[in-house]
Amino acid sequence: MACLSLPVRRRTLAGLAAVLLAPALAVPAMAADALRIGGTGAALAVADALGKAFAAGRPEVEITVLPSLGSSGALRALADGAVELAIAARPLKPEERAAGLDAVLFARTPFVFVTARPSAQPLDSAALAALYADPAPHWADGTPLRIVLRPETDSDSTLLAERLPGMAGALALARRRPEVPVAATDQDNLRIAQEMPGSLTAATLLQLLGEGADLRLLPLDGVAPGLEALEAGRYPLFKELYLVTRRDAGPTTRAFLAFLASDRARTILRRAGGLPLL
Structure with a gap:
């Protein structure tokens, strides 16, 4: 029986080891x-x-x-x-x-109203439904107010309809106006509001701060939205x-x-x- 010399045997064993170890080396040592x-x-x-x-x-x-x-x-x-x-x-x-x-x-998290306007105009919760239902709403200075809606089944729409008087009917009327945009996602909502002059939309403070949106918070019933106001029970929407x-x-x-x-x-x-x- 032929006998391999030592150098040849080493080369053969090294080649065999490389073949056997190749699959293991191709797989990470620990999957994340x-x-x-x-x-x-x-x-x-x-x-x-x-x-x-x-x-x-x-x-x-x-x-x-x-x-x-x-x-x-x-x-x-x-x-x-x-x-x-x-x-x-x-x-x-x-x-x-x-x-x-x-x-x-x-x-x-506070549920807030925001605008792209450079200044914040206080809102009255009792008057919001009339504002949303108005076919040609304006801010106090006479400039056009342009609302942004969310889908009818979205939790934002449900919250507005349940927590603000007359808002369910006002939202239904606003949806009939073809010029009123409906934001499909939370991110679309803030993007549209930032791009639209005179915008008014509702969102969470959590998203607004987390994404660094360039929008102004609007006081509601004389209370500026924030965690302290929410904890104290002074800010009503969350x-x-x-x-x-x-x-x-x-x-x-x-x-x-x-x-x-x-x-x-x-x-x-x-x-x-x-x-x-x-």
């Missing part, structure tokens, strides 16, 4: 722990800030905040396993709980945000939820215009 977050557009900016704070010092964690899916879209994605965490602007429906989802109230997970949520998702109750996360949330509730 993915945490995909989707939800209402109002929370995207603060979710990104919180995700970056959580991932700092955790190289194995990879957090992705998806473009606005809306509350219902994010909840469907969560039930289907397309995201690990949803942020919703409404409580869960019975059928969503039946699908294995759990929710916890996460934050409250939205609540819910963190939603599957009941079989993984360890990374649960660790992120625990982080959101920390002092660091609460500070980030408050600076962005959210009142922490965890």
